Amino acid sequence: MKKFIAVLLSIVLLLSVLSGCGSGKSQDGTAPSAPADKTDNGGAKTDTDSGEKTDTDSGEKTDTDSEPAPTNAGTTSPKANADGKVVIRIGMDTVGRLIEGTTPLECNPATYLLYDQIFKTDPWTKKPVSDCLEDWYWEDDLTLIMKLYDDVTFSNGEPATAEDILFSYKSLEDRGSTFTNDMFIDFANSEIRDDHTLAMKFTQSSGQIFYHYISLYDKSWCEAQPDWDDEAFNKPVGSGPYEAAEYVYNDHIVMKLRDDYWNKNAEPCIVDEVYIKQYADVSSMMMALETGEIDLCKGGPSDYSRWMALSEEEREKANYAVTACSGGVTQYISFDFGSFGGLWGDNINLRRAIGYGMDLDAIGVYLNGELLNRRTYGFASPESDYYYDAGHYDYNPEYAKQLLDEAGIDPSTITVKATMMTTDTYKNFAQITQYYLEQMGFKVEYEYADITAALSAWQNPDNSCFNLFYNAIGLTNFDATSSLLNAALARHGWQCIPDEGFREIYARCKSATATDEERVQANHDLQQYIWDNCLAIPISETAGVYAFNKDVLNETMVNAISMSGYYQTKGCIHASDWLH
């Protein structure tokens, strides 16, 4: 008996080992095999002006005996539940606190439902709009007149006044927020002209005030709380269309549509209740979606790959779906401009050689796999008017070598250093760029650190361990500056482009007074300038993965939520968000 069991266990062990054996990525600088390109777009979705996506991977329906899961496909609003209420349950990996703006960590998408935003960007027109201001205009270069609607009312019944506007901005500064850094607000000299009119003064001309989402706070209620850190703020008072029916910090929030929302002219919200639940583990969140506990969540590349690996029949039967949407942010390579008199800052040929010496198509596929939206040559989303194709870095190692020779640069004398985060994307980026750099003759020295240590390394002006940088952060505003977020700030070496020409054009892009045409032209000029001076090398547009309950939402709605650049909640509540 003992012998039999021993033999059985040995066979099981051997079979497990044999089945588990497989090829992995090489750990050295050899070319990793990039995933096969499924379509021109890498198997991802195609954007259209309407925001609708075509599923390039959907095939013919096959006859099966099993019924497909019920869906809300083809409709333009979420399906109501048995009580006739439209409830959307969203899973998020952070819920945090509702007090927006002290640090980015505290930003919470629920704030956009509970609070009116003083300014925000319309996702479709890219113009600044406001939830609560009737009008605003520049009285002069340094004075912005902001007129509040007469009937703005908080959920506690208190009317909003111009003082609340000023307080909302001032409280950010008081709480140590960095959001006001680039607004240059002169609080001391700002004037309350009347109950609903604020003359906000600035120390410098800046249009940044339109680009930060700042909630309108009730000054008297906030000041009545013991402390900004107090848990009283877990029962928020805002003037937005929703109120918090239940809020447990770091766990969940339930928001219900207010019957007494002051803005009767606002587009009606068609969602009666929004429930946001925090999940510490992303895989648990996906399981919650698959079991129907939530209706919408963001996913990751593995979730998308797993979904694409299902057969058509399985996807039909599933009560959920996973879609990849345009992320609106460009992945790109940038350089160390911290010391512009240094090697990388001074040698445009060196930078151009990087662009031509690396196969950026392969890099895009390698970084994104099935999620590759598309290769891009500009810094805005290609559907956007802001997009401009100034030129292509087509893979040409001979030309790269020629550029280096012309500049008198011997790559074998240069060590390319970089601090990489220990995320999969950065590791993949490091691996593939190391291969191409070594092919070109450079020495490569990458160090890896987790996000906090990496950020510290990047911020350290004395840190020379950055020559090449991969960036894919930004706002989904689909203009060029959203991907080059804060590149004009002079604080940080890796984001600093101390080039007056760049800064001048960047300022035009961000101008508060520019017309739409001027802003579009400025974006084009910016991308042309970047190309002319090889300040950054675009790779591809990012893609976001969303998973949703087919019985409540549909792909059009979810794609629009992503395209709109809103956080998931805000994009959910108006029908027009999906009909655009």
Added chain:
Amino acid sequence: MLRYIIKRVLWMIPVMLGVLIVVFTITYFTPGDPVRNIVGQFATDEQYAAKAAQLGLDKGYFAQLGTYIWNIVTKFDFGTSFESNLPIKIQLMQRFPVSAQLGLMTVAFGLLFGIPLGLLVATHQYQAADYISTILALIFAAIPGFVLSLVGLIIFAVRLRWLPVGGLESFKSWILPVVTTGLPGIALMLRQTRTNMLEVIRQDYIRTARAKGLAQRTIIRKHAFRNCMIPIVTVVGGQVAFTLSGSLITENIFNIKGLGSYLYSGIVARDYPIINGCVLLIAFIVCVMNLLVDLSYTFIDPRIKAEFVGKSKRPKKVKANVNQGKVA
């Protein structure tokens, strides 16, 4: 006994202090800048300095350590979270009961099945039940708990839809966390019970009891089991300490707002006050559990209890009058 307890409690102080210093030192010297993490990338130098001063992170190592220890000792203040600015104490008080409840249920689950199974297989050595149990115990002991948790979720929550994915709102939501965390515990207790019981039932006094005609059940219950309890209690104590301190991965997978997930969030965010506070609490739990385990020995083994008998109750030593040849 009381003196022993007091002595053990006093010993906890240097232990806790040592743990505090070690953890504080490690987190202090770990690469990463919590101030930068909070203020973000675009803060000015003045804002950075102001936040560092507010958090007390502009001081040196010894100053920070001294301040931290003083606040704990005098005000029971573990500081505030860098990220949320909420007091650590409040969060610990809210989260610890959740982890404790989950932990105790897990241990109870392990005891409920582990010990009886251990007794069963020990008394049926080399039979089918023994082999099957041993194999299963090895499997569940070898598989990491988080793997069991994920597999359990996939099967029972996603595929079969019998149980919810996470949280602790309903009775059903307790099942997966308790069972998947408790299975390795069952395996451990089964093995421990089996091993100890096998050793005990081979003792002479057990043979004597059998020879006297006592029923097997009576022998196990009255004689054998009690004598193999001490190692089991040691294991159970360790299990309780481990589960009470919260399982980082299990709580994250099942979305349970306990001590483990709180510690994990602190580690990820470089939130040193959270890390220090959680580790101190865990160290305290371990010390208390060790004390309770040691005290429980006195109830199990009378010989150990006798060591704690007070001086007044001990018989007086009588000196023999050797020179006079008399014996008192």
